[in-house]
Amino acid sequence: MSGIVEIPPRSGTAFELAAGELLAVIDPQGTQVADLLAYARADVREAxxxxxxxxxxxxxxxxxxNRLWSNRSNPMLTIVEDDVGSHDFLLTPCSEATFRHFYPEHPVHRGCFGNLAEALAPWGVEPDMIPCAFNVFxxxxxxxxxxxxxxxPPLSKPGDRLVLRAxxxxxxxxxxxxxxxxxGGSFKPIHYRVG
Amino acid sequence: MSGIVEIPPRSGTAFELAAGELLAVIDPQGTQVADLLAYARADVREAxxxxxxxxxxxxxxxxxxNRLWSNRSNPMLTIVEDDVGSHDFLLTPCSEATFRHFYPEHPVHRGCFGNLAEALAPWGVEPDMIPCAFNVFxxxxxxxxxxxxxxxPPLSKPGDRLVLRAxxxxxxxxxxxxxxxxxGGSFKPIHYRVG
Incomplete structure (x- = not known):
């Protein structure tokens, strides 16, 4: 289990993944979603x-x-293992605006959108360049x-994984x-591993 | 019926629509799709x-x-009349790449993607800024x-309309x-009217 990185609850990260590398997205406690975005390293306008x-x-x-494709009609990722079989690609990352809309009784949170925008900024990804994410689990x-x-609520159980190849x-x-x-009403970490 | 503009088969156009104006998209012969994109006039990065x-x-x-929303969580258009009730918002505009993929037996066409890219260029919309269109009918x-x-095949009959308010x-x-x-295997014009 070496090489596992933890994403703390309600946070996000960004990193490079080389062609041919595998990315495992792991739900360590179960019932937790991970929003995934991908951009071409050579030109982040390809998303x-x-x-x-x-x-x-x-x-x-x-x-x-199945493969996940870019706006320029190139395959970006292939799903090679899937313990859950239930993921979403219809909805956009939660954001301050979606918190105000859906959860007026709760404090506003910047959500996955804000977390992704901050994490991806060093690669030149601007907030308006964030499309629908592939929402794992x-x-x-x-x-x-x-x-x-x-x-x-997600169907993922503790330790369930989705593995994708770049x-x-x-x-x-x-x-x-x-x-x-x-x-499912609570916020848990997500684990990932590149290899 | 004054003020109707015809979009010839397999082509596209772009124009400004002011807040409060109505856009009627009309299928004059039936069984014909119109891909619709919308950008904020003030900043086309809002789409x-x-x-x-x-x-x-x-x-x-x-x-x-129903309303059609932007990536910045603002309503862009409200559907005010709908003769057909069957439209798509899942799929991206057809393009050279989709023609090669789905129709290898036919000549490649630049498709709605190429038509939209050319028509929208004067407003600063670049090809990578073309998201999923709202595919009327x-x-x-x-x-x-x-x-x-x-x-x-589309369910639209001759003269069916979709009307949207900006x-x-x-x-x-x-x-x-x-x-x-x-x-449905043949290419027909689309009519529209702004008022």
Whole structure:
């Protein structure tokens, strides 16, 4: 288990991931979401895109074997292991505005959006360049009849992992998500390992 | 019917829409998609966002009464009339890369992506600033069990309209979509009117 890095609750980080390297995202306690962003190391204007991914993978339910694509139609990451099988790519990172909207009874938090913006700034990523994240372990069923989107507690159990392989040199943003509904009402750390 | 502008088949345009103005997108022949983008006139780094919209509207099926939100969590457009009730906000504009991927037997076309990029360039919108479009009349059911996304012929009949009200000063990009599957296999014009 060497090389594991902990992302404390309600925080985020960023790091480089070289082509061919594996990134394991681990939920050490269970029921915790991690928002994941990816940018091309060579030019951060190339970024992960939910729309291109849904188009090329022909599904909104992404799991082992699926690839995550960029806005320039290049594969950025391939999912190589998935203990959970339930992740979200529909919704944007929680932010001050989403806290005011969904949780008026709670203190405002900068959320994954603020955490990602700070962590990614050294690579030249500006806040407006943050697209929909791939929300690892997030449980967002869509009602086929009405289109209604629900945010339910994650299905991840302690130690569950998602492993992705980089298909190009990347800058990764990764969080331990800060929103109440997304994480079953409590905030836990996320672990990751690069190898 | 004065003030109607025609977008020829497989082309696109861009124009400004002031706060409070109405934009009617009309399918004159039926079974034709129009990709719609919106940017804040004051700062085009603020752009329409499928993820923020799904989050705040709590649905992927957007119709009269729903708002389309920006990446900065501001409402950009409100849908005020909808003759069809079937639109897509999951998929990105068709492009040279999607033509090579999905239609290897057909000539490559620059698609809605290329048409939008050219039309929006005078406002400072660069190709990497093109997010998922709101694909008016596009018929993309999602299988609730598998997550599979299908692209079916649009349900729009001749003369069907979608009317949106601008909630801020906007730059709009709008196309008559160029992809085979999205338009039931043939390419028709789109009409629009601002008022």
């Amino acid at each position: 992960i895109s939910n729309g291109r991914t849904f188009d090329y993978e022909e599904t909104v339910r992404l799991t082992a074997g 997030m449980n967002v069923p869509v009602d086929a009849n009405t289109g209604k989107v629900s945010v339910l 298909e190009m040199d990347l800058v990764i943003g990764l969080t331990a998500c800060s929103a109440y509904a997304s994480n | 329409i966002s499928n993820g923020r919209t799904f989050d705040y509207e709590e649905t992927v099926r957007l119709t009269a009464g 596009m018929n993309v059911p999602v299988d609730a069990n598998t997550g599979k996304v299908s692209v079916l 909630e801020m000063d906007l730059v709009i990009g709008l196309t008559a979509c160029s992809a085979y599957a999205s338009n």
